Amino acid sequence: MGASGAGKTTLLNVLAGFTKSQDKVEGSITVNGLPVDSGKMRRISGFVHQEDVILHTMTVREALVFGAILKLPSTMPRPQKVQRALDIAALLNLQKSLDSMVGSSMLKGISGGEKRRLSLGIEMVTEPAILFLDEPSSGLDAFNAFKVVHILRSVAHRHGRTILCTIHQPSSEVFHMFDDLIILADGQVEGAGLGVIYLGEVEGMVDWFGGLGYRCPTYTNPADYLFMEVLNSQVRAEEVTQTSGDGTARVAPAGEASGRGTHGDAAEASPSGEDARITTLIKAWKTRDETAMQRSATSRELLETGISKEAENTAAAFWIQVPLLAQRAARNAWRNPLVAKGKLAQTIFLSVVVGLIFLRIGDDQRGVQDRQGSLFFLVVQGMFGSVMGVLTVFGAEKAVFQREYGNRMYGLPAYFISRWLVELPFHVVCPVLSAVICYWLIGYQNKAERFGWFALTMVLMDTCGAGLGIFVSCLFNDLSVALSVMPMFLLPLMVFSGFFVNSNTIPPYFSWIQYISPMHYGFIALAKNEFSGLQIKCKPDQGCAEGYNGDMVLRNMGFDDKGSVQQNAGILFAMMWGLLILAYVALFLAVRRLTK
Structure with missing residues (x-):
């Protein structure tokens, strides 16, 4: 998660191997402890882009079967591939639209929610080990967004798949369906790269920023709280930076530091004030104790286990x-x-x-x-x-x-x-x-x-x-x-x-x-x-x-x-x-x- 321009899509594209030839990327990406290049990553993963680009004259059935025949192993019989496509349609609740055209602005077709789920199904048909999604709820109403993320959660928990997605500002119900969270903010600190201000379990986000002086109001959507109280350039009070006794950087509202209430007169943060706040949030995260998610990601049990051949998708002949x-x-x-x-x-x-x-x-x-x-x-x-x-x-x-x-x-x-x-x-x-x-x-x-x-x-x-x-x-x-x-x-x-x-x-x-x-x-x-x-x-x-x-x-x-x-x-x-x-x-x- 993160504000617009924070680098969410860029990070996702880099991880998924969808960088352009003119892009300059430094660093390394490992899967199960072993480095992977962009070609390898794209063979073991699927990617659902933010824009649904599907040939508009195809039906839902044709699009799913087309993807299944081309992306599943050549050794798998064609009837089995077709059945896999139909199973995915059932999982995504697309049975009623199987014979409907995708459609376009000139040709009537399926709804936006159905098109989003169809894009998801075309990538899920191979059951990739890793599934990347760029804004899976983009353009959907609250209920359809909930259905899409609920399906993703089921795939992750019931089928043991790793799912990474960017999401802008989800509803409270959608937010709590995620397991782990990375929050990006604009800016870099001393050339350190991405501006990460939180990385860990979803449930720990509110407590972390609460400890920095950003209290989440009762009955408030944590995602709204993140954008309105932590990341937004329009703040309710002037901010100051404090340092706790153990040396950890802390951001607190001005009212807390000066004795005034936090609900005093609203003040608009200047660009320099916003940059200072983001810089302090990044520094605060850099000085925290290592989180459970990071310990899990670097566990000795996972190091150098590599990627099995079964996880790699091969194109059809x-x-x-x-x-x-x-x-x-x-x-x-x-x-x-x-x-x-x-x-x-x-x-x-x-x-x-x-x-x-x-x-x-x-x-x-x-x-x-x-x-x-x-x-x-x-x-x-x-x-x-x-x-x-x-x-x-x-x-x-x-x-x-x-x-x-x-x-x-x-x-x-x-x-x-x-x-x-x-x-x-x-x-x-x-x-x-x-x-x-x-x-x-x-x-x-x-x-x-x-x-x-x-x-x-x-x-x-x-x-x-x-x-x-x-x-x-x-x-x-x-x-x-x-x-x-x-x-x-x-x-x-x-x-x-x-x-x-x-x-x-x-x-x-x-x-x-x-x-x-x-x-x-x-x-x-x-x-x-x-x-x-x-x-x-x-x-x-x-x-x-x-x-x-x-x-x-x-x-x-x-x-x-x-x-x-x-x-x-x-x-x-x-x-x-x-x-x-x-x-x-x-x-x-x-x-x-x-x-x-």
Whole structure:
């Protein structure tokens, strides 16, 4: 316990092994007398964060079974894992909500209390030797907070588990359910580290601070007394520091020292007075006799006993992770209206609009400009639509991935491969559907081979956009930042695609951009596929010479020496793999930034 900013969550994260790579941590952590590093600690423990981050389209049953299959040993049969998940649901009183979705702000789901208990259940399913919880009662009413802590107490006492949690200001009933207590205060003394002002049994807290001059009023919640009378910067009387006869530092109200009553005029403590009080409380604790809790923690019976192999949780095998993650991703795509159904509806709508805008292009000189414009529009639409779609969906799910990956539920390769396997059908079906609608509405060359290369190029453009979207979303933790930065990546690629600026007239200092632009190769492939061998009917009023054809158009665009349709499609295929590799590396670096 402790006031906001006292270091409760920081201490919990350090103990649980959830420090960031840039954090500087000194000291040692031992379990049963032997040192453990962050990786070892995370294998023997579970961690329930303050914010409940669970994929919103999963049901309670699916979330618990998902955690059980991934986190329980591979040697345990699947039916036994499922039964373990159901047993945890019964323990947490979640039976009535098993088939309800978790939900979000856009999708109705379970209540806040049920979501908190579900987060607890996902970590409890492996029965970890140590369970860390950051503010388990955060956002809950008094009754739900009581239920959660009561469950934790039962797990600790009946199943012999060690449970550590931070808690801000619990009710009296919740406070008395805890066994031991550490109270942190702001500040340090002579670089000694955390500002501990009490460490021991819960029942001894009131007596300790009472002995320092902070008397707890009758019928008062001890937690309220701690914050209002001991830690709060607003005190009822001016404080002074005294020293008892045995040299122990003592903090007493000014009224006690001067003979005035403690219920005199209220005075606001100055910042310097508050700092002095906290410093004195820390010094007072440093000079106390060793408590029973500390003697127990350093008992010779526990020293160097180590950690049994049974206490370590092992992740599921790769071949179990991939299909399970793919199944969840597919279910999420189907249940989320903005993913599957939204993509199909958007593809059909935009394709029909484009087809109607460029309906039945003529084969005269005026039709040349329309063909160029329609092909470029389709390239841009395929790239932009795929990038923004993937960026939005993947960016929204990244928080879930980071939380689950940090809790060692699965590995990065399994997640990335399964996610791409689920995304790939959309990046094939949608562009092919768009090609079917647009190709004959616009009136391109009516040949099966031409349509095949057109559809394949659209698929490659879509997949390249997906790779770029994942890459950019991994570069930035904030989705809004990624969305605002994305145009900076896309606009140069679009400008130097060959439509706005002739490829042969690009200044040398910008010419390199066209070679990294998927839209450049996509536009060349579509243009060569359509204009190569095209017969253009020149009319006298259009100012074109007799014999003008599609090959001349390609020459004027600067595409005559840019390779064939097949070669440009091959480059797009290579760029797709290159972007996916970059996306994987960016995702790897993103998770490395979060944990050591």
